[in-house]
Structures are given as structure tokens and as C-alpha cells.
Amino acid sequence: MNKAGESAVDPVLSVYCHVPFCASTCDFCAFYQEKPRRGDLDRYLAAMDTEFALLPKDRVVDTVFWGGGTPGLLAAKDLERLGRSLLDNLKQPPSEWTIEMAPSAVKEDKLAVLRDLGVTRISMGVQSFHPELLESLGRLHRPNQIYTAWERVQAAGFPQTNLDLMFAIPNQSIEQWEADIREAARLGPTHLSTYCLTFEEDTALYVKLSQGKVSIDEERELQFYERGWELLAELGYAQYEVSNFAKPDAACLHNVNTWRMQEWIGCGPSAASQYEGQRYQRPSNLDEWAKGMEAGLPPRTECVDLDASILLADALVFGLRMNAGCDLDLIAKQFPAPDVLAQLEPLLSRLAREGLAEREGSKIRLTHEGRLVCDAIGSSILETIAD
């Protein structure tokens, strides 16, 4: 398996597909998604063909990730069409191919199609096993749907599986959080992701927050983080990033690629790309995106031209979120911006002095305490460079 960006100076390439359909909108969701309507689906699938046709033919695509939205909501034949279209445009099948599924939409026929396509990894948004917590998130599934879905996934025999869990949900107790982790681990996926509930603008939960119906309690969130990390380690899931935990060799390479500032091409409305020196995004609107694709003018918004210093800074900011941390010599080679690294040196050594980071040779990684304040560290890095 390719060691995503760890050694290569040539960037690794990933493809992300955004499937913008959901059966209903979850209370915490800020992703771009729409209700699935047949007309829209067909238009989407056709425009995706155009997206895929644009993929470079001379480069190996190492990983593919289908997210959303709810990719798993597509009918088996639509999944098949989308998958084939992609494969037709790839030099060789990807070594890792993940698809996100909602428990309520996991059906045998879909799983069979996915298996055939060569999907290697199923990621399921469980969030919690507690009905009342699922309720307060405005989620569609019930706990028994999780179990049914899980049985089906297992039966289909995908090499890798992930379950998403959520914590610091209003009214969730620390015991409930522990129980959710234990239950997820009992099911035995190769990977677990845990997300602290965030209040994104334009979400139903955010409205509740601004109405004072729920509140953010940093101290409580901290407890949830720490307890989660501790318990997951006990249960054999090693943390490799702030919110990601895996059994040996089961890290999600696709995500590691992005954190290592490699390249990725996003297909579909709202999908973001980092490719050939630019970051950009497709419009977060099905119609606008599809129109552009249909007219042969793939729309790009939010374009940012990248240079070595931006990439180096981001490789540190996002790399330090990973337990492995960064190899400064390596990123200096990948993103040659020697001044930037020199500028950062006092900050990095201070982090080490204050017990927030550990250094060994050219490697730097955050300690437990450091990881808990990695946003502050990230902004200090950007701040130091900007000055």
C-alpha cells in the first residue's frame, strides 16, 4: 500500500465525490445537501460523468472518498452508474475507496454493487446508540437500524469499516458517551471517528443555541474528549488524529493525504479541490454546478493560489493534528519555504518547552495536552508566519 505522502515528494492524488442528497436534514448539519428528486438525481449523475472525464489520465488516483450528503441513499443502479463512470476514467482502481452510508439506507443490493465496484471501506454515521440522543440530533435512524445495517455490511465483507460517533450532545452524560464507545467497539469496525458536536451556523442546532435552549460548555467538552481518547485506547483503537482512531494499519489514507497537503480533486457540488497549485470549490448549489458542467465550464469558486509557504504552514497546522506529527525535514523538502520554517522555530521550541509538543530529530508531534489545544497552536503558527 502506498504510504500516503510520507515519503514521496511527488504528491499523492485523491478524488472526493460529493453526493448532495439526504432524506432529511439533521439538526447539526451544515453540509450541502438536498432532498433526492428523480430529475435532480439524473442531472447530477450526468454532470458527474463530466466531472470524471476531467480527471487526469496520466496520474494514479490512490484513494477515493464518496461523502455527502448521503451517498448511500442512491439506489443500487445509481451507485453502479456513478461508480462505473468513475472507474472508466481512472488509470487503475484506487487502493482505498470509502463510501459514507446512513444506517437507514444500508441495503443488500447496494452493498453488493459497491463490493463489485471495488469499494474497500464503508463508513457509517451512527452518532449514538441512544434513541433519545439520536432524537435530539434530529437523526432519522433508530438503534435497531444500526444493528441491521451493521450485520449487512459485515456480511458483505468489506475489508475496512468505520463508525462515526458524536459526543457532547445536549443532555448526553459522560456515562452515555462511554456506553456508545463501548458499543461501537463491540461491533468491531476497523476504524472509529468521534466528533464533538459543533454548532455550525445555519443549522437547526445553532438556532437552538442562539435561542439559549442549549449551551456550549468547554469544560464538559474537554471531559468528553479526554474520556473518549482514554477509553478508545483501552479498547484497541489507537488515535492517529484528533478525531480518528483505528486498529493497526486501518487509518483512512484519503484523509491522511489531505492532512499531509497532498492533492485531491473534488467532484460534485460544493466539493473542494487542492490541485495543481490551487484550492477551489465547486458551487454549493446543484443547479449552478450542473449548469456549469453542462456548459463545459466547470465552475470554480473560492480560488486560492497556493505556494510553498502556504502549503508548508498548512502541512504543519493539519499535520500536527495527527499523532504522528510532522517530519520537518520532509515537509521542508515537499514545500521548500526555508524562511517560514526558520520563522516558526521559536514557536515550535516553545511548544516543546511548555510540554505541548515533543521533538525528536526533525520530527515534531503534539503531546496529549498539545492536541487538546491544537486550534490555538494552528492559529499561532499562522500568526507567526503572517507577522
Add this chain to the structure above:
Amino acid sequence: MTDLSHIRNFCIIAHVDHGKTTLSDRILELTRTVEMRDMKEQLLDSMDLERERGITIKSHPVSMVYRARNGEDYLFNLIDTPGHVDFSYEVSRSLAACEGAMLLIDAAQGIEAQTVANAHLATEQGLEIVPVINKVDLPSADVPAIMVQLEDVLAIPADEAVLTSGKTGIGIEDLLEAAVARVPSPRWADVEGLRVLIFDCIYDAYKGVICYVRVFSGSVKMGDQIMTMGDERKMQVKEVGRFSPAMTKQDSLNPGDVGYIVTNLRDVADLKLGDTITHSANPTKEMLPGYKEVSPMVFSGIYPIDTSDYNKLKSSMGKLRLNDAAFVYQSENSVALGFGFRCGFLGLLHMEIIQERIRREYDLDVISTYPSVVYLVTKTDGEKLEVHNPVHLPDPSVIEFIEEPMILASIHIPSTSIGDVLALVSEKRGVCEHTETIDGQRVMLVCNLPLNEILIDFNDRLKSITHGYGSMDYEMNGYQKAKLCRLDIMVNAEPVDAFSSIVHLDKAEGRGRALCKRLKEILPKQMFKIAIQAGIGSNIVARETISAYRKDVTAKCYGGDISRKRKLLEKQKEGKKRMKNIGSVSIPQDAFIKILKTSDGGSN
């Protein structure tokens, strides 16, 4: 040109908040100077800051015509003045342009410190005082008691008082009739030659320097060559006019007029307020009585948060100074804060207002240091120094003695709070020299206090002890020796020169503790832990530790989030930019002000 017998020049003076500006509103309405539809509350408070804070900061002149009960028209030049003690120099300048003063007294509050102080200023300048008992609409108004106070405290016959309410409009016409009947018509009109008093000056980006003037004799018009008699500065008149209340062009200004002269000068510093303008070709013989120059009493450093803003700050200070002669500044530098300015102010409110104007009108992020007064240091070798900045206090081993500025304060309070106020005075190292009874309920304490001690929170404490009924006026009262030392604050073992202050030895420890404690509350938790210490020389008198915050992390962060996440981090970074990095700690710019504002900031 109005006949002199039909001109009345008067200002409205009072203690702060007794209703001067509101009463002016009613006068503007009654004389139809401002159309009803253009009317708004406290119309003359035209600066944003005045409107927001609900106080008058600068004097505002306005001319109007009043048709009196005798059927004749009178030209009134009214000047609304500020009531806050920091701006009393504005009041004395306005008084010099008038023959009469409407002395307002809040019917519920009664005579307060600035009532007395302003009444004295008016009498000194030979003005006719028209006592006005205002806000008679208030349920708590006690007109008979105020009448007694008038006679007892100010020796003004009670039957002269006009009763008004700026709220309901009661008595406004009586007041204007009193102006006609009692305010003398313009004085000194028959002196030979042009005599014009400059009572204020502003700088206008389009027009240049504009003088606010009162013409005593002669007449001035566009194109005239004029000069100031004090420093013989020559200039040309580009325009003259009146305030109605907006500047309104006139052909000429004549004896008795209050108005403005647009000059060809570009720098207000070229003019001295209180100077006399005359014609260059045929100057008049004698200058008008000018006024004492005001000298700033409180000093503090103002620094740009972003060091590259230094020049911008410098030019904005220059511009502010153009309209505010009482504000002075000179460049200085601080180890902690870099290059900035040492600024002098009339008082804390003045300081706050200047800082706010710099932030707002010039869109600059600035940080200001702990305010200080001017100390006189005599060194062992006999050399004498003026110290405006605690950092410049010489090493104790070479100091023979230090003297600090004192004030003589007149403190008006209800008799019931005399014990508490005396305790406050002595806590502030003051001595009560004598007490005077105002009436059955009120007394006046005359106290000698160190200026330094009243800077911080004296007024707030006085107000709270007296439930809002205490007030204070003060004048400088020379220098006095005191046991003083410099208290330094260290953040992560680095001294922050900007936090240094000069304090009395007996209070240093308590003050050090209070400052550390307050800093701990004010400084946001940061990524690293912060040690705060207070020390005198090498002797640490207090310490506090701010623990690092433990959580600042967002869970989700994938490909599509990279740009978004970066934006969030950038935002966080922008937030920090508004702070100043000292000893690798980010200090919010309002930290110094916040420290000041705490009740325990200055004492123990």
C-alpha cells in the same frame, strides 16, 4: 446689523447632567431656530461620542432670534457648555464670550460642586447670573430647598430664580424674558478698532482653521487682513458667519456677534485660544483679557497595537490636537509597546474620550498605559526632574525626595454620608481642612488630596457612598513631599513598563496584589501559562498565575474543510491581532482601561 440693545449673549452653565443641553433644545424650538422636523433630543450634542454618552464634551454656540413679549426681536447668542469637571476650561472660555450666564440647578439634585465652581467662574468674569431651577417636573423636585441653597451657598436672592423644565417646556419663555431683561447688552462695544475674542478653534479639512469668535468692537468681513495681538500672527478672512446651529455665512460680524471666522491658516496650533484678533492695518490698542492656559494633569502613553500604524497614529493625534488645545502629546518609546506617544489630558474622562476618538475617527487600534501625574524628583546631587512617566523615575538610591501634585477638592455631600466620605478621603491619603454646611441636609468638605489618588476611582466611590448625591470640584494645590516608589508588573518574568505606576510606599503591596488579581481576571487564558508578579525593585510583593487553557480544538477537519478551517484559524488570529504581545502574552488593548475601572484597581 442688530442694534446692540437687542443682542444678548449668554451661556448655560451647570453641574453635569442638570439639563443644559435639553433646555437648549426647548429654546431652539421656541425661537424656531430649528424646524420641528429637524429637531432631535440634545440637538447641540452633535459629536457621536456626545450623543452616545449623553454628555456634552465641547461648548456649542448657537444664534437665534427671539420675539419678546414687548414685541421686539432680540438676537440671542447662546453657548451650551459641558458640565463635567474635566471640561471646565471649555466653560471658562465660553463665559469670556458672554455677558450673562444661565446657572441651572437640578431641582432634585440641588447645588453640586460644579454648580458652585461654574458660578464662581461666571462672577469672576463679571457676568450677570440668572439662576434657573430646572427639571421642576421631577416628582422629587424640591424647589423651596433649592431656593434656600441659592441664598446660603451662592448668595443669590431666591426670588431671582426662574423655574423651568427642559422636559415639559415649563418656564422657557420666562427664561428668555429674563435674558432680555437681565442680561446686559454687549459690553466694550465702543472701543476703537476691531477686538475679537477667539474662544475656540477647529480644523476643517475643506475650509482650514475656523475660529469661534465673539466680536466686542469693530466689524470683520471676508477678505479682511487680520492678526492675533498675542503672537501677531497674520491671516486672511475667508468667510464669516453665525451658528444657526450649522455654520451660516454672513456678510460681516459686528459688535456683540458670536460666530465664526474661516481663516487661511492650516494649523490650529498657530493660534492661541483667548487671543484677540484685530485688523492688521489699524490694530486696536488693548487686548481683551485672555484666559489662563490649561495644563494637562494626567499623562498616559498611547501606542499603536500594530507598530506599523505609528505614523498614522502620529497624524491622527496631530489632527485631534487641532481641535483640542488641552490635549498634548510627544513621542516616547516603551520596551513593551514600542514607539508611541506620551499624552497629557485634563482628566480621566478627557483621556478616555481622546482614546476613543482615535479608535473611532481614525480607525486605529491603540493601547494606553496606566495614567500618571507629574512628579517632581529631587536627586541627591540636587538635580530636579519632572517625571511624567513612571519608567523615568530614577533609581531610589539617587533620589533625595519626591513631591507629588496635590489638589484642593470641594466635595459636596449629604450630611448623612460625612463619616464614610471622610474615611474615603483618608484612605486616599487626604486631609479634610474644613467643612461648611450648605443647608440642613448638605455639607461641603474642603480637602487636600494627592491628585494621583483621585485619578482612579475616587469619583465612582464618592458617587456610590453618597448614592449619587455627592460631587466634587477641584483645583491644583501645589506639590507635597511623599514616600513614593515605583511598582512594576512582570508578565512571565518580563517587566511590562507600560504597567508600571508610582504609588505610595504604604500602599504598594496592596496595590500590587490588586493589580495582579485584576490582571488575572482580565487577561484571557492563553496557550501557555502566564505568571504575573508585582514588585518594587527586586522585591516581589504579589504574584498570580493564569493557567493555560486546556481545550481549543475542533474535531472535524477534512479535505473540504481545509479552506474553511484555515479561515477560522485566521479569524482567531485576527482576534489576537487586536491584542498586544508582551512577554509572549497577548494583552487585550482595553486591559489597562479595565484595570482602571475596577473599584479595587487603585487601592487596597
